[in-house]
Amino acid sequence: MLFKILTKDGFEQLVDGILESNEVIGPKRVATGANGKPIHQYLPVTSFGELDLDYETTEFPAKTYFLPYRETLSTFHFDEADWTQEIRYRIQPRAIVGLHACDINGLLKLDKVFGRDAFPSPYYLSRRRNTLVVGIDHMPCEGGFCQSVDAHVVSHGFDLFLTDLGDRYFVSIGSDRGFDLVGKVENREVSEDDTHAYLAVRRRISDAFKTHVRTQNLPTLLDLEFDSPVWKRWGDKCLSCGSCAMACPTCYCYGVNEEVSMDFTVGTKVKQLHSCNLVDFAMVAGDHNFRPSRESRLKYRYYHQHRGFAEAYDEPKCVGCNRCGRVCLAGINPPEVIADLHEEDRA
Amino acid sequence: MRYLGIEPIRPRVGVFSFTCCEGCVLQLANKEETLGPFLEAIQVVNFREISTEKGADYEIALVEGSISRDDEVERLRQIRDQAKVLVALGTCAVFGGVNRLKDVFSPQEANRIVYGDQSRETAPIRAVHEVVPVDLSIPGCPISKVELERIVQHVALDLPWQFPEYPVCVECKQRFTVCMFDKGQLCLGPLTRAGCDAPCPAGGLGCWGCRGPAADPNHAEFDALVARRGFSRAQVQDRLSFFGGFPTEGSEEKP
């Protein structure tokens, strides 16, 4: 990895440069919550000033720019004897600025699911490759436990990653196009002082985590606690609303529907993100539902995050952002649910 | 136009209004960009909002509105006898709708407030299914034209139709609406059946539950979460009873 120093003005010029020819998406303040805290979303901006790089977290994950909630997979045009199919997955190049380490780690996990294996998704890859990712370091967000799942640092999966050293940014360069961009504005080499300052910031961040989740041996614990009363206790609270999965940067389950135009000449395959917490998620022909209870649905969301994915990819799917915990109106959150499982194990 | 080799069925449809604002039937004539093909996919034989034709040979009866008078009961029974399929169209027909709010007063009191000394015949509000058997219920105040088009396509191609079982929150999140609860306001989204695309939270009103309950609504947790956020029982009961779709305290029957 290469490192450079950019002044704050230099970074602003860099973003302005991207804005001249491409769309830029970043954290924008959209509302103030009842608790007095600002609410942020990743949205397109028209100037650098609209970005609020000091944000704590966003309501919605950045995944929607790579895996939209709804997308058209293909369109069929029919006439009496024949039909044609149209598939479009190309997007205009764009940049997303200000992602935190957990969210970039989330993209790395989605890369494993949609970018590799036998059937990579062209829809996902087109968005991923055409999106320049600029990350930024920050103090832990409230309830965030990314450190417990090793997602508070990130070493690849981005083009540039910034660490704020007060009057300047320490920039980690993760790609050729990132390197080119830095070269277009005033920059300098990293000095020994810069390195010390960078390491001090990194330490301050690491020491500031207040929320910890015990993840050692969690896949095995989950196997042992399959019938634990913990699932019923938390499951009884679940509203089966799917908000946790919508807010999660790594939840990717989906359904595909066929939509037909009113004159029956055009058919579209539309993909829509779903959630394993929804009643209809495991509904199959004949009105059978193999996850009929709230408890079983909630449990399987945790199993996918911390057991199923871990078996397939040697790491949890969860990046510890706690968006699911914050968004859940019933107060169901991974730190408490997992702590309860550990308790149960001891009891 | 054949679709995937299937010749669409063009069912003969009659449209009938009872006690309501006729907003749902107006939806049938909305969405101009697809109105032509929509009216080609069905054969309208009785629909006074768009045609003077008064045919009696309909197979599908779309019935909007709730039932609040004896002559309405009689008319509804005749429609039921004629129709192969009777569809309750809109929240008034499915649950009684806002009209049910009348029933907090006695018929005499309601009459006095609305008509003064010109009293009219009025009985307690009933949903269509409380009077005759209903084959399909399409909730919504008003109904969603997009959803209705999809239902019509399913009928035309003879495919089974399935409403979403999940609650409004899914569609609300998918349009990036800031949650009403985060703004300190009440919302029935977690209890209410989706399918409307959550326009009301997006418009800043919160969901009022016009589509009635989602599958297996978690009332116990909903009561707890609204109480934790400082909403009173009365506020929540008020909202739940607004469209008549939810069981409320003191109501004997579950809709």
Ligand code: SF4
């Ligand atoms: S865990 Fe919370 S957010 Fe997720 S479905 Fe259940 S109630 Fe909704």
Ligand code: SF4
């Ligand atoms: S499961 Fe929750 S904490 Fe983990 S990545 Fe998803 S939203 Fe974040």
Ligand code: SF4
């Ligand atoms: S359901 Fe609503 S829109 Fe439809 S008729 Fe009743 S009041 Fe009017």
Ligand code: SF4
């Ligand atoms: S605003 Fe209402 S419908 Fe939307 S997520 Fe919040 S509770 Fe659910």
Ligand code: SF4
């Ligand atoms: S958001 Fe609620 S009140 Fe509004 S249309 Fe949908 S179900 Fe009806």
